[in-house]
Amino acid sequence: MVQKSIQETISEVISEKFNIDINQPVLAGVPTPPPVEKNAYYTQAELDSLNTFEDFEGVTIVFPKATAYKQLLRTTAAAYSVEKGNPLSEFFIASVVMQGSATFGYLVGQYVNQGEDIKLYTVKSNEIAKFLAENPVVQQTGFINARLSSRTNRGSDDPIYFLKSCLHNLSFKDVPNLTSSFEQAGKFFT
Template sequence: MNLKETLEMLNKVATDNKELIKNEESTKQFLILPLLRGLGYDTYSPQEVTPEFTADFHKKNEKVDYAIFINREPKIFLEAKPVTSKITKNAPQLSRYFSTFPSVRLGILTNGIEYHFFTDLNNANIMDSKPFFVFNITNYNEEDFSYLIKFSKNLYDYESIKNLAESMMYSQAFKSVIKEIFENPNDDFIKFVIKERFKFKVTQQFINTARPLVQKCIQESLAEIISEKFDINQAMQEAAPEVEEVSQVDKKVYYSMEELESLGSFEEFGGVKVVLPNSESYKKLLKIPKEEYSVERGNPLSDFFVSSVLTQGNTIVGYLIGQYYNQQTDITLYTVKSNEIANFLKENPIVRETGFINARLGFRTNKITNEKTYYLKSCLSNLSFRDIPNLVSKVENIDEFFNSIQ
């Protein structure tokens, strides 16, 4: 069951069982744990989702409802409330848990319906007083869903979460300022509007006189912008229905865990996990006709594939490139550092000609020397290497890893 299906199921459970799900324990069992499973976390493994996780505060012994571990470290703390509780205030209890573990940078306060997401934008390891994102399983749109999926196990990356939190925080702040100005423009804004078009000295008396006129002009301007935009969009739709029909591409926004896990089997190589792809699975996910197979889009018929992406922290530092031979009965693995991918392509021109099963080639051009540096990206739309289970392998020392397998 993918995340979309999980949310649909939970919406039905919450709607049909209002009288039965009342206390905190039933909220956890029927609403919270299923969502964590929908996000890819193994709620049956205490090494991944630990209930009643102990956090010591001086002489107190307090427990967070759930600690979620990624790579054997607690990364997310979740505090649960009964579904009947309204989440209207901040979360001091969750904040205390948060500050105890430096590895935890995300806190979730939920009653099973609303999920309030907190991080530490203002001060490191001190949880912000307000959530940067609120998700409601009974009332959400596609944009909300696109944010929620970023918290799934295979996509979780704190830097991405931090960027999302900053973006949302700034957006909320900017919108509130703009809304205040539009509803009740202050003296500085009125003075700015006047001086943009007129050169005379602006007095306080003139600002007070102009205030109702500026408010009226703001409302009329917004109405004109909306009207013009609507007319333009409507005209474009009426003028180009055939073009839209021809160019429309059915893009998939997300992939189910079943689809991702069907991509291949996993084995150990030089201390890291590698994927040995099933090319038929990639063909099904690509959904492109044979005549359109190319280096740019990825070639499922190629003998070459990316078997593992090696990372240090959040940086990709190398690849394991696989090659089938003997009618795909045997496999050779090549080790390639990220900054040497161009040399690898020169030494193996057939790779550039036939492409990869699960990768496409990209390049950056040095503006001074015009030299191209190649890198690899997933050929599946809206899916990165980091999304595919076990494909990403963390390497502590990249040089030591490459030297150890030569």
């Protein structure tokens, strides 16, 4: 099961990064094994319980339910952080703004006035580290529904930071209504 889980995770990363279906044959005439059905890590009811949402100027704004994330997050409260997610935080990703298959940026939400009101910040995906540096409270508490991750830039060996779902084996695209697609997402961030 562990090996299968690792293979599925690697397959998801490759599929998302390069926008390819790794189950397709690479060479013509080479037989491929039948596709294996992905494990259902979360029921539809669990996915539906994660948030409520409403439309705002062409973007779907998602409001995560901290109790649902606390139930499904495989992390103890002592380990909550910006790198692992934190359902106790007041910050969350309200929308992942896509342009084609690439993440252009994020709408970062903040519950204020005991959750009665919402503040929204627009952050381009390549500026998430800058946003965290300018908002140390977010760096310290993290996001209800996201975690900070990084990879190394092949050309410069510098780290590239990005956000992903804090839930194991669940991408932002799998969270109901969390992604919003635009042909020219840059206009949304000006």
